[in-house]
Each structure stands twice: as C-alpha cells, then as structure tokens.
Amino acid sequence: MTKLSRRLALGLLASAAVSPALAQIPRLSNEPEDYLKTPAKPASIKGPFSLVAIGDLLNSRPTADIQDAPFQKALEIVRGGDVAIGNREGVILDLPTFKGQPYGHGQMYGEASLAGDMKAMGVDMVSMANNHSTDWGWEGVIEAGRLLDGVGIVHSGSGLTLAEARKAGILATPKGKIALVSTATTFKDNAGANDAWDEGVPARPGISTLRLRKVKLVTPEQMATVRALATERASPLSPAPKPDARDVSFGGEIYRLAPTSGSGSRIAYEMELHDHAALLKAVREAKDAADLVVFTIHAHESPTGLDDDTPAPPDFLLKLFHQCVDAGADVILGGGPHALRGIEIYKGKPVLYGMGLFMLKAQIKAMQETVLRMWPDLDGHPPKPQEGGSSSGGGTPPRWLEGVIAVVDYDAKGREKQVRLYPIDLTGGGDRALRGLPRIAQGETATRILTDLQRDSAAFGTKIVIQDGQGMIRIR
Template identity: 60%
Template sequence: MLSSVAAVVAAMICAAGPVAAQDVLPSNEPADYLAQPRKPVSLKGHFRLVTIGDLLYSHPYANSSDAELQKVLSLIRSADATIGNREGVFFDLKTFKGQGYGNGLLWGEPSLGTDMKAMGIDMVSMANNHATDWGGEGLLESQRLLDAAGIVHAGGGRTLAEARRAGVLETLKGSVALVSTAATFKANAGANDAFDDVPARAGISLLRTQAVQLVDAAQMAQVRSLATSLASPLQPPPLPGAKEVTLHEQVYRLSDRTGMSYDMDLYDHTALLKSVRDAKAAADLVVFTIHAHESPTGDDDDTPAPPDFLVKLFHDAVDAGADVILGGGPHSLRGVEIYKGHPVLYGMGVFFINAEIKMLQESALQLYPDETGHAPPPKPKERSVRPGGNPASWYDGVVAITDFEGGRASTVRLYPLDLGNTYDLSRRGIPHLADPVNARRILTDMQSHSNQFGTRIAIEGSVGVIRIP
C-alpha cells in the first residue's frame, strides 16, 4: 500500500510540472530526522515539570472540600508546567450542534477547562480514542474552551497540520512544547488537510499501526495451510515457505518468539519525528505524548510491558529532540526508562477515573433489547464503575515530577496515588496520595516494570526517586 501511495504522489508531482524549491515535500524517511544531533534543553535555572495520567472526569473538582484531593492538587500547582491527557471532550450539550458517534460517549461539563486550569494544569493532550466521540465539532468546541481557559493543547485541530503541530507554553524559565498523537482511535478520527476539491476535516494526529501476530514454524505451517484452503482470486494462496501471510486482514509473521508486534505507518512515524524536530527548533523543552492501548499480548489494559513499536518510537522521539516522553492509554501503570538522560514514562495510568458516559439510542437497543424492541428502564446504579467492576490496577496512579538543573533532567520523583477502588461513589475514581502500605506496593510494582530498562527506582518513604546520572 505504501508503494502505491508513493507512486500516486510522484505522478501528481510530475503532472504538476517542475517543483519549486520551497514546495519540496518533507521526507518520508524517519532516519532523516535523526541524522543531525538534537538540540539540548535550554531552560533557565531550576525547572519543575509535573506530569499526570488521563483526566477521565466530567464534573468540576478544583474547589472540592476533599482535603486529600487538595493535597494532590498542591503537588500539581507546584510546577513550572503541568501536563496531562484530557481524555474525552467537554461542552454544553444544550447548545451543541454536533452528533455522537459509537459506543461509550465520554462527555464533560463546559466548565472543565477553567476547572483544570484552577487545578494547576497548563497543557493537555487531546489525541486519544475518545477525542472524536462527538465528532470534529465536539473536539473543536473543547479546544475553544481550553483556549478560553488559557490551557495549551496539542494533538487535535481543524486540519492535520494543526493536529500535528506542537502546542507551546511560555513560562518565565523558557518555553515548553507538547507534541501529541494516538495509536488507538475510532473510525474517521484522523484530521485531514484540504486535498484537491475535498475540504479539510477536524480530528486528531494519528499513528497508524499494523498488528502482526508472531508465530513459530509449526504455527506458520498451519497458517499457510489454512490460507491456501481459503484462497480466492482476491486473496491468492501464499507461496510455499512464505514467512509472512495475511489472512482475513490479520498479518502472521514467522519469528523466534510469539506474541504481538506492530509495524508503524512510515508516513505517520516520519511526520511525528518532524513535528518533534520542528518543536525543538522553536522551544526550550519538548514533551512527546501518545495514547496507545496496544500491548505485546494483544490484550487491552493491565499490561505492564509496552508493545515493541512504542520502544522504537520513544527512542526515535528523544533522538529527534523530545526531552520527556509520556505514554498513556492503558489505565494501568507501566515502567520508566532513562534513555540518553531523558525520562521515558511508558504508562502514566489515570489521574481521575469517574467520567460520565452517554449512550446512543442504537447502542442501547443493541445492548439492552427487550420484547418490544426498546431499551428497558434504567437499572439501579451499579456498585462498580461498569458491570463486573474494573481491574484494581486502574485505581493505582502516579504524579511524576521531573526536575531540570542546568539544562538537563536531574531527578524524577514518583508520588503514588490511590484513586479509590471502593463502592463509595463520593470517593471512587478521585486521586489521593497513597498511604504508606499502598505507596510501597505501587512503587515496588513500578520497580519491577522498570527492570527491563535498567532503571533504578529508590523508595524513599512513600516516594519513588530516580536519579539521572
């Protein structure tokens, strides 16, 4: 597919005649953005960056009387810059002109922009699998409310160029750029630039991936046999001894290990590195974030090990100029790597997890039909967030504070959070600092998750400390 796209682009260029120097297309080769040395951090003096997980909430909390929540927010407000992922959109449903799409429509009150600002949040990623639950209209209205509140955002926009462009926060100690994307997303979530007679489409920055099932020799023989028996003119049989077979859109690849691997789309991969390199040219500190539910097992959530493509992407992003990397998507924590002196947090988990979910009529009829063909009366509220309950790991979180001294990251401090895995609706899903026992459990888990990267996390009281040499 990639070669055919390249051929179409080449044909278009030839048809248009000679290309002026200023019209030369950007490279489609990721290595081109890694060839030159990256620009170093250029912040002034001591700088504190606070990073948090998914902001999955729908109603204001900044002025809550919950004293334990306020202790967490005091950490957030201690930063020179605080960054989180705003999962889902927010707006006034009574005046909204757009539509909802798909199951599980996350929604929040229009006051959430000012509420997040009051919490001390300065920048948010908007690229995630719920960003377009309410179409481009919902995304753009949320961004308008963020602008009004003075919160910098990245990862979404009216065009693809806008969605890929970094959001930039100016501070007294230097500028911070945020580049955001999503590998997990809903249909038609991607932003598009205008093309020929087709207008631009609002949406998010995407990193498309191809999931590849890795199989051993015996399994590949079975796949080849099945693909041969199911062959058709549209999908011919594989060649004898083929090491890669596509069967019903699933790719199987011969490997010395089993599990899931992911191939990144060449153009998306390259474009993201260009965004990072461009951001680094314009800012003193660059943060790169991605929302990706993919895992080495193919299972979503509660998967401590990151998928292979994230390791490659994160290393490339640092080499291109990113100073801090934030992974998200799964609602559970993952490990930390220090790559060439730069913190890579593979999974930030959640910061709030008590969002309101709306449902389309068609979804209700599919999920809850009765003999009349209509949805039944609402059931009493479940004692858990969803039927069957959520995994306990969803209620472990962390506030990560990275201190920069003399233009380099010196320490990362991890403050464990307890998000209230309880039947008490007034407490569930709200971040409190974890008690000593739970803090040690969370930090011990993070030590284990970080071992594969050679990262040492010291547990000092109820705080995890990573000292960067």
C-alpha cells in the first residue's frame, strides 16, 4: 500500500468513526446460529387446513378461462385449498404505458392482466424473488407489486428497500395468518434491494438476495495443475499459492481440494453470512407475527454446475432449509431449476427441494443488443421456431414438462398430517394450444412422474405411496 493510499484509508476510517449517519446504522449479527438459540414457537394454524403449493408461473397472457377439462381439474385443486402459493417468474406490467427500461439479455414478459388471472386461478400468495425479477429494472419490480396489491395477492421477496424485500408477506385467513418469506440465489446484476446506508445514499428497490461463494471441487491431480498455473502467472497483486494450499483462487474462480469421500459433488457453495443470518432472522420474525410460515427460494445452483437436470440439491440448500425449519418455517418450497426434486420431512415439516414448473407459456422479449448478438447473420431477426422446439435451436427439456401440485394437510388440531401429490403434465397431449398448461397427468405419465419423485425422495428417507395416479406422504 502506498503512503497516499494509506492516508486515504485512514481518512475513511476516521470519517466513518465520527459520521452520525454511519453511527446510526443498525448492525445485524452475521452469525446464523444467533437466530437458532431458542426454539421457535409451534405452528398455531386452526385446522383442518390445506396449503397448496405450485411451481413456477411462467406465462405471459391470461389462461384461467381456457376450457380444457384436465387443466380446469388442476385449477380445482389449487382453488380447493385454504391458501395457494407459487412463484411468479418475472414481473407483470402494461408494456405500452410502462415508464421503465429493460435490462440484461432476455426479458420475461407478463401482461398486467395476469394479476387478476392468477387470482382467478386460486393463487393467494406469490414469491417475487427470482432471476427474472429485475428484467424491467426496479420500475418493473414496483409496478408488479402495485398490480398484485390491487387484486389482493400477497407477495414477498421484493420491495422498495432490502428490509421490505426480506420481510414476510402476511395473509390473514379465517384459520390464521400465513407468512411467506422469499429470496433468490440466482439473480441478475444489481437485482438486490438495498437500504439507505451512508449519508446521502438512498435505498434501492429490488429483491431479497442470498449471495453465494462458488467453489469448484477438484482432485489432487487437478489441484496440482491449478497451483502450477497460478504460480506461473503470479504477480504482486495475485501472489503464488503455497505448495500445499487446499484453496486456490485463479482466473476469477476458487478451487478447493475435494474430500476423499463424498457425494460426488463438483461444486460447493458458501452462503454470505449477513444474508444468511438475515434470512433466518426474517423467518423467526415471521413466525412471531403469524400462525404458519412458508419459506421459498429461487436457486438454479446444483452440485454439478448443470442447471435443470440435477435431482440432487446443492449442499447449501440442505443446510439452509433445515435451519429455516429450526428458525420457525413450517413448509419449505424450493424452486429455480424447472424440474422436480425430492421431498424431505424434516422434524415433521415438509421440505420440497424443487417444485418444478406449474405453467410454461411465457414470452421472452429482447433488446437490440441481444438479438443482434444472437443472430448477426439474420440482422437480429430470430429464425422461426421448429415444431416442438425453440427459435434458439434447442428444445424444451422433457423434465420441464412434468411437475406436481403439492397439498399439505393439517388435522383438526393444526398439526401436519400428510402431503398429497397430484402429478401434472405440461405437454398438451399433442395440442400445441394446450402445451405449457398444467393438466392432471394420467396413466403411464402420472406413474412415471410419481415414481421418479418417489426415487428422489427416498434419498431423504421419505416414503411416497402411489395409488390411483396420486402420491401420498404420511406425516402422522
């Protein structure tokens, strides 16, 4: 450090020490365990009660009135519960009158009328924290919240400040208050909401984010290669690693010597401590304010680095979900990868590691810079999509087109009783107009979906009984 930079650093420290604004900044504990020291109060919902959980809502136009019997049967299940919760992938807005701007490559688009359409489908609460939340900037986040408020859909995971984005959305029902805490680990640059901090620096709207430190796990032979490269290209700013270093930073990546015995994971994730602790704090505060707490996360991360085709969840989700239950969450809903993952019953609480899709009828718009980059030889005009495929040349992965509606039932005393699983098929049965709509799966399709989920859930010690095209998990 030069004398000038040292003087500047000391000056900043001195100003921070005396700044009234900085002195008033509330300091959170960065120790997640601080929010787990005392047991959370038990659920106090009045039973019998049913909570319906659905996956990602990726649709751009209204669908509730489509007259297709298997689709309407799915909606009957959604409407049949006391509360239904899903993830609103991307925001909703009236594009012709919208005053904001698009950001990033590809903007998930949803018409403003989708707020009322979701309400008509029976959706009561939604998460707004995902990797498409800020496709239309902070103005889109605010507009979507306004539209949802207008129809009475409770939402969480976004807000004008970080405190607001982290805070639970609470729905009052005749049987008790339901709280929803939502966050995302997969998000666009600058998506995270911020509170007002230093003097004169305002808050920023956005979403609740849980930042991760990604670590690539390598063999001893691979680590030797990484150490050699890092040593060869060392500089005063990037010193050479020690000969026995187990963690090496090189080329913007972090490499770690993998344990000799493990699950075969190629990637580990470490949660940013302040975000991690703040989420557990939000769950505990939600439990203090409500009778039942649901925690949702949008996380595309996987143990292999491959998205959307990894039934096993990444390591950090196992830890986080268990801690959220210990902090007071009664139901955990994982999302992000558009495919199902297994189900665990942890301390009597349902933990659904991956809900998959509920609907896939989305339109993604793009800015000039995106389409010119993707199709330079066509002057930015995408080719016409092929039958059953997409304009980008790929197709929809088969696992995206199957999912479940999960219904968590509580008995007359408000205790978790069972989880009912209704398989859904999004293929449309050969009808392109119906492709992407959730229709109750039948026959071999229903059996395959439930059998796969049964296999993936067995890894958590969960037993799913399949009968008459439905799955059942008995809790008590």
